[in-house]
Structure formats: C-alpha cells, structure tokens
Amino acid sequence: MxxxxxxxxxxxxxxxxxxxxxxxxxxxxxxxxxxxxxxxxxxxxxxxxxxxxxxxxxxxxxxGQSGPTTPQWPFDRPPLDELSASSKKVYAHWHWFPLSLDDKSGASDYYTNNFMTPNGEGNTHVDYGGFLRERPIARLPRGTADYQVLDGERDAALAHAIGIDGFFVNVWDSDSLLQRWTAIFDGAANVPGFSVAPDFDLSIMGDLSDTALEDEMISFLDLVSDKPALLKQDGRVVVGLFHAGNRSVAFYEGFLDRAQQELGIDVYLVPVFLGVGSDAELDTYAGVADRFAGWGTAIPTAPTSAQDSFARAEQRGRPWMHPLLVQDFRPYTHGYWEAEQSLTVRSGWESVVASDVDWVQIVTWNDHAEHHALRPSTGKQWAYYDLVAYYITWFKEGAPPxxxxxxxxxxxxxxxxxxxxxxxxxxxxxxxxxxxxxxxxxxxxxxxxxxxxxxxxxxxxxxxxxxxxxxxxxxxxxxxxxxxxxxxxxxxxxxxxxxxxxxxxxxxxxxxxxxxxxxxxxxxxxxxxxxxxxxxxxxxxxxxxxxxxxxxxxxx
Structure with a gap:
C-alpha cells in the first residue's frame, strides 16, 4: 500500500x-x-x-484579488508585484544549460547537432542514445555579443512570470563557465523583483582540497558581490551549498570568516542536503546554517512531507526551504525515478500549501540532462510550467486561485x-x-x-x-x-x-x-x-x- x-x-x-x-x-x-x-x-x-x-x-x-487576464492559464494570475511582496518565496535551481550554447538557429545549433542525437560530440553519448531527450525551446540567432546576458534576462523573465522570485545558480570550479554564470546575474538585473544567489556545487568540486575549494568560493563571491540582482536576506548575501555534507562544519566556519574579513560580506548560509537531509546532518550543521534545504526525490510525496521537513528544521531553530520536482530521467547514468505523469509535481506542491513552509526551491529550472527542468522545452513544452504557475499563486496567496x-x-x-x-x-x-x-x-x-x-x-x-x-x-x-x-x-x-x-x-x-x-x-x-x-x-x-x-x- x-x-x-x-x-x-x-x-x-x-x-x-x-x-x-x-x-x-x-x-x-x-x-x-x-x-x-x-x-x-x-x-x-x-x-x-x-x-x-x-x-x-x-x-x-x-x-485573492485578480490581476490582469492571463489567457494562457485557466486562472488569472495576481499582479507580479503582489506575488513578489509575499513573505513566501519560490526559488529555482539554475544549472548548466543556457537557452543557447552558441547563438545559432535552433535547427542547427549545438543542442540539435550534439546533445539531441546519439552520435553527437564524436559519439560520446551513443551507448545511451544521446545526452538529452529534450532541449530548451529553440530560438533564432540574436546576432549580438551580449546574447548570453539577453538569454539570462529571458530565463529570469520566464521564471518571474509564474511567480518565481529568483535563481540559485549552480557554480563550480570552471573558468570557462564564469561568463555563463555571471550572465544570469546581469540578465536578472533587468527583471524587477528577481534575484540570484550563488549555489556552490560541493559534489562536482568534491575532489578539491579545503583550501582550493574555499579559494574558489571566495573568488566567485567577490566576482558577483556588486551585482544588483544578488539575493540578500536581512541584508546578508544568500549562499547555497549543494551536497553540503561533503565538507565539515570547520570548513564552513572558515569560509564565513573569510567572506566577512576579506570581502566585508556577511553570508546567509543555506546548506542543501541530498533528499531532505538526515537527522545527523541537521544536528551537525545547525550551528553554521541560517536555513536548511533539501534536494528531494522525483516521486509522489505524502501530504505531510513538507510539514514534516519543516518541523525537523524548526526543532533545530532553523527555517526550511522545501524541494519540489517534476520528474527525473538520466540516460547518461542509466536511471529514472517514476514520477507518475504529473502526480509528483502536484503532490509535492499540495504538501507545501498545507504546511508552514515559507521558502521552496524548484529542482530544477534547467537541468535538461536529468530532465527535471521546469523551463519550457521541446519535451514537456509548457505543461509543467503552467501547472506550477497555478500552485505558486496558491502558495503565495494562501488559497487556490x-x-x-x-x-x-x-x-x-x-x-x-x-x-x-x-x-x-x-x-x-x-x-x-x-x-x-x-x-x-x-x-x-x-x-x-x-x-x-x-x-x-x-x-x-x-x-x-x-x-x-x-x-x-x-x-x-x-x-x-x-x-x-x-x-x-x-x-x-x-x-x-x-x-x-x-x-x-x-x-x-x-x-x-x-x-x-x-x-x-x-x-x-x-x-x-x-x-x-x-x-x-x-x-x-x-x-x-x-x-x-x-x-x-x-x-x-
């Protein structure tokens, strides 16, 4: 049963x-x-x-009070400034995949020629049938040098249109990707009411020494410290930590000290644990965490799941950011989690609206390799995005629209x-x-x-x-x-x-x-x-x- x-x-x-x-x-x-x-x-x-x-x-x-007519949805979304003013916040995890990798036409771009075909990237993905089974909705070339910033703005605007307040951007030690990540910060600055936080990937950077990892984190934090879209909570810069259990409490204490001493930045630290974190993990990191978060699992959830996680965090004196997914299929690692069509996303959100949770994180906005991207795509089209729009309004307004x-x-x-x-x-x-x-x-x-x-x-x-x-x-x-x-x-x-x-x-x-x-x-x-x-x-x-x-x- x-x-x-x-x-x-x-x-x-x-x-x-x-x-x-x-x-x-x-x-x-x-x-x-x-x-x-x-x-x-x-x-x-x-x-x-x-x-x-x-x-x-x-x-x-x-x-609540209806906003302008939104004919693309079965409900009328309240005005965005009303949703943004809510104390309940919705963030989405921005991963590696931009809207375009090369500013070419979608019919012949890198996604089409290399990720959507088994023979792409020199047959790298042939054994598992190709890297992706969907891609971001294609666009035509912009033809401008700042296309990555414009695409970042487009991503932020698409997310904000359904009531998402910001991105947690997945960051690791790659100089070649710095422009891609900073473009999200710069693009988001053109979307009023939308913010971006760095979310350091301690899984990808798991092989770095403590010193090298701390240097990477301080360097990136310095790089984005003056970005207008930088997410702050109570005047402190929000920093996420994916797979936080990969480092010790002492490591995070050292990072927090360096951020304050070298950059003059007080950090609001959000460790993100696999699943919803174990009791031992919550106990261990309560002293350095300002808020706990989980990564979740893409299967239907029980009605009390969000409240249960909220209560575990509250027992340790910390608020909780609840994870929400739509599905999870990973050809390159040969696995999937059975989401039962839309049941995973609906049951997860209905658990949240019945709880005391005040922050959620959508996992993810754009990880197309794991196929849990909410961003509209050639596979999911707009369907999951539209469903989530309904639930975000419910979450923020306190009643179903x-x-x-x-x-x-x-x-x-x-x-x-x-x-x-x-x-x-x-x-x-x-x-x-x-x-x-x-x-x-x-x-x-x-x-x-x-x-x-x-x-x-x-x-x-x-x-x-x-x-x-x-x-x-x-x-x-x-x-x-x-x-x-x-x-x-x-x-x-x-x-x-x-x-x-x-x-x-x-x-x-x-x-x-x-x-x-x-x-x-x-x-x-x-x-x-x-x-x-x-x-x-x-x-x-x-x-x-x-x-x-x-x-x-x-x-x-």
Missing part, C-alpha cells in the same frame, strides 16, 4: 489502477459543492481507465516501458516508485463546471465525467497520437491533440514524460508560431509561447 497527496486528501492505494478511483474530492477556495465539486467522482463509460480528482478554486472565491477558463493538460511517454530500442546498448532502469511505472496517459482538467472528458486513441474513445476544479484522469496508453476533448452541454470547452506519437518501434529509450495543454495549443493555431520561426522572424519567434513548440521533440 502507498499513500499519496491529492487535493490535501489522503488516499490509500493498492496499485496505480486503484489510485484515487473513488473520485475523492477536496473542495477548497471558490466553487465547493455549488460548483459541482463535492462528491462528483469520475466514472468511465468504457471501463478503460481510472480517475482521481480535486475540486479547487472553481467558480468564485479563492486566491479561481478557475476562470476551461483547460486540459496531457502527460505521457512516447513508447511502452518494455519497448526494445534498436540503436542503444545501455538502458535506464527504475530507481524508486517502480511498482507504479505503467504505460498510461494522464489528463489534468481545469473545469469551471462539471464536464465530460473524451480521450481518443486509435479510433477508440474513452469517456469520463469530471467535476469542476482540478481533476486527474489516467488511461492505458496505446500506439498512435492521442487526442483530448472536454465538453459541456454538447459543446467543446477545451480540446487539443498530443504533439507526440506513442510508438512500439523505437531507436532509443526515452522515458521522459511529455506534456502539453489546450490553451497554448489554441493560441498557436491562431499565431502559427512554428511557421514564424521557420520563416526566420527572430523577434516573433522568441515571443511565441505556444504549442506545439518549434522543433518539438517527436522521435522518429
């Missing part, structure tokens, strides 16, 4: 097919029973799948788990939550009123009743390209087709969950962004935040 969080209601499951079949509903904020939310369990007319539901914020009430537009989001893989690739030797295996690694499609509906959901695969349609609010429906995945439609009173209120085919015959293993949504698809049909990008209009291409994205990763 397992327990998962869904709509702040504890569900007990004896297998994925039984997970939430009862249509358990949690009515919060706006609509409640009057919006069709309470007790409106989903049922399948065909018996082909299972459903889980939460009715949240449908109709009136809910998350009202659902004012009907929308649906789909999540699925592009081949069955047991499909055998023809061009790959080293396959990934499951590391956690493996009993629930199933060949399924999930559709998350945001409905203003009770509706009917249709999922069509291979000419066969499965039909489900869905309540008002946020609702998850899962069905077995079949070969072909699935299509989705939500109707009410015989009229379509939301519809889209997946941008991705599901195939039995594959060249490489690809366990990334793809995603997409109806609202982005609708605007894409009107704007024709793929054609705009292919025609070479750089400015319009950059502004196309629609689906299917240009160069969508639909494997052949």
């Amino acid at each position: 397992r327990t998962i969080a869904l709509g702040l209601t504890l569900l007990s499951c004896m297998g994925a097919a039984a997970c939430g079949d009862s249509g358990t509903t949690s009515s919060q904020g706006g609509g409640g029973a009057g919006a069709g939310g309470a007790g409106a369990g989903a049922t399948s007319d065909t018996g082909a799948g299972d459903s889980t539901s939460t009715a949240q914020g449908a109709g009136g009430g809910g998350g 009202p659902i004012v537009r009907d929308a649906l989001y789909y999540f699925h893989r592009v081949h069955p788990l047991d499909a055998v690739p023809t061009s790959q030797v080293e396959l990934a295996s499951c590391n956690a939550n493996c009993d629930y690694a199933l060949d399924e499609i999930e559709v998350v509906t945001f409905a203003t009123e009770a509706s009917t959901l249709e999922i069509t695969q291979g000419g066969s349609t499965s039909t489900f009743d869905v309540p008002a609010g946020v609702h998850s429906t899962r069905v077995a995945a079949l070969p072909g390209r699935p299509a989705f439609r939500m109707t009410r009173g015989g009229e379509d209120v939301a519809a889209t087709e997946s941008a991705f085919d599901i195939r039995d015959d594959i060249a490489v293993q690809d366990l990334l969950y793809r995603g997409g949504g109806s609202l982005r698809r609708e605007s894409s049909a009107a704007e024709g962004c793929k054609a705009v990008c292919e025609a070479g209009d750089a400015a319009k291409c950059l502004g196309c935040e629609t689906e299917p994205v240009w160069l969508v990763a639909n494997p052949e």
